[in-house]
Amino acid sequence: xxxxxxxxxxxxxxxAACQPQTSAPEQDPAATPPPAAxxxxxxxxAPAADTAGATGAAGGTMPEGMGPxxxxxxxxxxxxxxxxxxxxxxxxxxPVDGGVRVTxxxxxxxxxxxxxxxxxxxxxxxxxxxxxxxxxxxxxxTAHGRVGQGEHHAGDSDNITANEDxxxxxxxxxxxxxxxxxxxxxIIGKAVIVHADADDYTTQPTGNAGGRxxxxxxxxxx
Numbered sequence: 768x769x770x771x772x773x774x775x776x777x778x779x780x781x782x783a784a785c786q787p788q789t790s791a792p793e794q795d796p797a798a799t800p801p802p803a804a805x806x807x808x809x810x811x812x813a814p815a816a817d818t819a820g821a822t823g824a825a826g827g828t829m830p831e832g833m834g835p836x837x838x839x840x841x842x843x844x845x846x847x848x849x850x851x852x853x854x855x856x857x858x859x860x861x862p863v864d865g866g867v868r869v870t871x872x873x874x875x876x877x878x879x880x881x882x883x884x885x886x887x888x889x890x891x892x893x894x895x896x897x898x899x900x901x902x903x904x905x906x907x908x909t910a911h912g913r914v915g916q917g918e919h920h921a922g923d924s925d926n927i928t929a930n931e932d933x934x935x936x937x938x939x940x941x942x943x944x945x946x947x948x949x950x951x952x953x954i955i956g957k958a959v960i961v962h963a964d965a966d967d968y969t970t971q972p973t974g975n976a977g978g979r980x981x982x983x984x985x986x987x988x989x
Contacts, residue, residue, distance in 0.1 A: 839861070839862070840862065840946055840947040840987065840988075841859060841860060841861045841946075841987075841988040842859070842860040842861075842946060842947070842954075842955055842985050842986060842987050842988055843857065843858065843859055843860070843985075843986060843988055844857075844858045844860070844958075844959045844983035844984060844985045844986065845857055845983050846858065846873060846959065846961060846981040846982065846983040847892065847981060847982060847983060848875065848980065848981050849895060849896050849897045849978075849979050849980060849981060849982060850895035850896060852875070852980045852981065853875035854873060854874070854875040854876055854961055854980035854981035855873070855874060855875055855981060856871055856872050856873035856874055856935075856937075856961075856981065856983075857871050857872065858870070858871035858873075858937060858959060858983065859871055859988075860946055860954070860985060861946070862945070862946045862947075863940070865940065865942060866940050866941050866942040866943065866944055867940070867941045867944050867945070867946050867954065868938070868939075868940055868941075869924070869937055869938070869939050869940075869941060869959075870937055870938050871936075871937045872934055872935065872936055872937065873927060873929075873934070873935045873937060873961055873981070874932075874933060874934045874935075875933060875980075875981075876929035876933045876934070876935055876961075876980070877929065877933060878929060878930070878931045878932065878933050879928070879929060879930065879931060880928070880929045880933075881926045881927070881928050881929075881964075881965040882926060882927050882928075882929070882935070882961055882962050882963065882964065882965060882976070882980070883926060883960075883961075883962035883964060883965060883966035883973075883974055883976025883977070884924045884925070884926060884927045884937070884939070884959070884960075884961055884962070884966075885903050885904075885920075885922045885923060885924060885959070885960050885962070885966075885973075885976070886903070886904040886921070886922030886924070886941060886944070886954055886957050886958070886959055886960075886985070887900040887901055887902065887903060887904055887922060887957060887958040887959070887960050888900070888901040888902055888903065888904045888905070888922070888957060888958075889901040889957070889958060890956040890957050890958050890984040890985065891958065891984075892958055892982035892983065892984060896978065896979055897958070897960060897979040897981075897982035898979070900958035900960055900979070900982055901958075902972060902973070903920040903921075903922040903923065903972065903973065904920065904921050904922030904944070904954065904957050905920040905921060905922060906921055906951045906952055907921065907943070910971060910972075911923060911968075911969075911970070911971050911972050911973065911974055912968055912969075913925070913968035914940065914941070914942050915942070916968070919942075920972075921941070921942075921943045921944045921952060921954075922941070922944075922954075922957070923966075923968075923974075924939050924940075924941055925939050926965050926966050927939075927961070941954070947987055954985050955985055955986065955987050956984070956985065956986075957984075957985050958982055958983065958984055958985070959982070959983050959984075959985060960979050960981070960982055961979070961980045961981040961982075962976035962977050962978065962979060962980065963976070963977035963978040963979070963980055964976050964977035964978075
């Protein structure tokens with residue numbers, strides 16, 4: 768009996784080895800649901816750029832970090848005659864390198880005459896002789912002189928000269944002054960005076976330029 772058991776065990780092992788092994792069933796690719804498509808996150812609109820004031824002259828957008836150039840300011844003065852005189856004119860003021868350029872014409876002067884031409888401290892031409900305009904515009908409290916030749920008032924300027932018709936063409940430079948910046952050197956709101964005589968650029972404090980023929984207040988152009 769013990770001998771029979773020993774014979775049966777190897778036979779059972781041999782039969783088991785000959786049986787076909789069962790593998791896991793293959794998956795049907797068609798039956799497998801495809802992976803979910805990747806959905807990109809919703810686009811977030813960037814805040815609209817503020818283009819106000821950032822457009823160049825040609826209508827394009829300014830490069831980043833660059834703003835539009837500031838508008839150029841200008842000013843004018845209408846010269847009106849003082850009592851008993853006929854001097855009048857229109858002047859334009861514009862900032863340039865080194866100061867403020869003054870251009871225009873003054874009429875009603877004696878033919879071929881020379882006249883002092885200054886900016887005064889008060890924008891007030893109400894007095895009949897324009898004395899209400901005060902003295903020369905002089906925020907630095909310097910001595911009177913000639914522009915470009917040492918110390919001088921901010922309101923000092925070269926004389927103007929009339930032609931044979933009594934008309935003077937003005938094209939002069941006011942130094943150490945500014946226009947429209949609301950600083951102590953700003954000449955907007957000041958007065959322009961045409962004097963009866965020539966400025967000698969030496970006599971204090973007015974250059975011995977005589978009386979006042981015309982007065983006008985410098986106003987920002989609109």
